[in-house]
Every structure is written in C-alpha cells, then in structure tokens.
Amino acid sequence: MKKREVLRLAGGRLLIVLALVVGLPLSLARAADESADVQRGGSAEETGSQQTVASTPVQAGAAIPDRLVVLTFDDSSKSHFTIVRPLLKEYGFGATFFITEGWDFAKNKTDYMTWDEIRQLHEDGFEIGNHTRDHLGITERTVGRLPEQLQAIADRCQEHGIPAPVSFAWPGNAWTPQAFDVLKQHGIVFARRGGAPEYPYEAGRGFAYQPGQDHPLLLPSAGDARPKWALQDLERAVQQARAGRIAILQFHGVPDTAHDWVSSSRVNFEAYLRYLQLQKCRVVSLRDLRRYVDVTQWPDDATTIIRQRQAELAAAADK
Numbered sequence: 001m002k003k004r005e006v007l008r009l010a011g012g013r014l015l016i017v018l019a020l021v022v023g024l025p026l027s028l029a030r031a032a033d034e035s036a037d038v039q040r041g042g043s044a045e046e047t048g049s050q051q052t053v054a055s056t057p058v059q060a061g062a063a064i065p066d067r068l069v070v071l072t073f074d075d076s077s078k079s080h081f082t083i084v085r086p087l088l089k090e091y092g093f094g095a096t097f098f099i100t101e102g103w104d105f106a107k108n109k110t111d112y113m114t115w116d117e118i119r120q121l122h123e124d125g126f127e128i129g130n131h132t133r134d135h136l137g138i139t140e141r142t143v144g145r146l147p148e149q150l151q152a153i154a155d156r157c158q159e160h161g162i163p164a165p166v167s168f169a170w171p172g173n174a175w176t177p178q179a180f181d182v183l184k185q186h187g188i189v190f191a192r193r194g195g196a197p198e199y200p201y202e203a204g205r206g207f208a209y210q211p212g213q214d215h216p217l218l219l220p221s222a223g224d225a226r227p228k229w230a231l232q233d234l235e236r237a238v239q240q241a242r243a244g245r246i247a248i249l250q251f252h253g254v255p256d257t258a259h260d261w262v263s264s265s266r267v268n269f270e271a272y273l274r275y276l277q278l279q280k281c282r283v284v285s286l287r288d289l290r291r292y293v294d295v296t297q298w299p300d301d302a303t304t305i306i307r308q309r310q311a312e313l314a315a316a317a318d319k
Ligand SMILES: [Zn+2]
Pocket: 074, 075, 131, 135, 170, 171, 172
C-alpha cells in the first residue's frame, strides 16, 4: 500500500472515531472510510464511483502491477446483491457483474436480482457488464442475433441510469471471432471467456490475461469457480498475476441458487477474499483495465496465443 493510501485509510478510520466522539454524522464518516477502502482496490476513479468515469476515455499506459486481479460475477444471481455486495464493500474490492435476463429472470426474484438492485451495484461503484438478454451462446449460427441481445441490456441499463456497458462476458463461454465487430460497434472494449479451449470446461482452470497477446475481446478466465473449488484452486489462478499478466476470475452465485453446478459457498468465497487481501492483491473491475491496456490494439490473429498455450500444455503432458 502506498503511503498516500495509508494516510487516506487512516483518515477514514480517524473520522469514524471522531464521529463517535464528537457526534459527526456517522454516514459521512463511513463514506470517507469507504472511499479509503476503495483506494485499496484501486483509485476511486478506477472503480467508477464517480458516474462520469465510465463514459470518459481512459488513457492506457500505467505499468501493470503484480497481483492485479479482476473479479467477475455472471448471471444476475440474487446472492450478488445479498452476499457478494456487502463482502466486496467490506474488503474495498472492485468487481464486474455481468447481467442477463435469461432463464426466468423476469419473474423469479428469489434467484435473480431486480433491476433496482443492479442499479444499486452500479451506484456502489461496481461495473455492470453485458451478458446478453437471453444468455445466448454466441456461435457462427447465432451471431446474427447478437446486436438485439446487446442492445436489450444496454437499453435496460439506460432506463435505470446505468452507463452503457463496455464489458461483455460470452454466455456459456462460447465465442466466435465473427462477433468481434458487432461487440466493438456496441461500445464493448473487453469481453471475457472461460478457461477453454486451453483447459477443458470441467477443470475450471485457465491462464492469466497477457495484454498484447490475448485479444481484448477474448480474455481468458484464469479461474472459473465451481462447487468443488478450494483455496488452492484460487491460489493457482491468482499466482499467475505477475510479470505483466492479470488474473481474471469468474464466479457465479455465492451460492448460485438457480445453477448449482457453478455455485460457490459463502464460506469458501470469504476465504478467497481473505486470501486476496493477505496477498495484497489489487482487485478491480474489468473496465478498470483501460488504465493499463490499450484496447485499440487487437492482435492480428486472436487465436495465436491460445494455440501456443495448447502446445505448451501438450509438451508438458508428454514429459
Ligand atoms: Zn452466464
């Protein structure tokens, strides 16, 4: 932690103590404390706690620190609001929530968030990303439906005072380069996939993002949390975040009451957050990477780095 951040943090805590002593409005002191907390995960600017930030072009070029971690949460799970939100605020971590109205989102408000709750996440400074209206797997066959799928979520965001998403997560982790231009036309600068094809889906494993090598619209998940995950699975993903590489983590509900095959328990999730804190990770949302990465630079061939990794894995398996 930088000295400036320590001072901010100390300042926030001091205000709380002062509030208790002299009767300052506690909410004001808490706000100062939370702003200090945000500094631990990145600057207030990065986490977008100022609403104007999302639409302001960000100049890339900051050096990528070691232990830079991106948290992402898919599928609009109710627990993102009830469990994940308060925990992330406690730790001062940034995150991206990928929103879809798929399954029975419209009627089932036990398992899925309301749009008011999604708006609240945005107002907290978290990023709201696009995960298509119907959770549509994007392939050569379905790519023609992508524009309306993207626009539907962007429209709902606008209705609720949320900026148009700049991040996208490929539903079901299916992807095709044929969708890149559509995503770009809709203002998407980052798109996250799973750990496949380098690792099989079932493994929940993946490689860290290598800026300049990975296409910004095909960012790998370094880890894709599953019910059987343990702390060592998280460690394996996070320890790759060094030497210019960034660990992007994929979660679903905590727990995921509608999709138990991708659920994480609260006990495990809290252990993951403690680990990230103890490792002094900088934990941000996907859009925050615009500070470090030139999103206009697309590699000539999006799959070169993927084939390289597959060859490395095959060679390692032969040994
Ligand atoms: Zn999904």
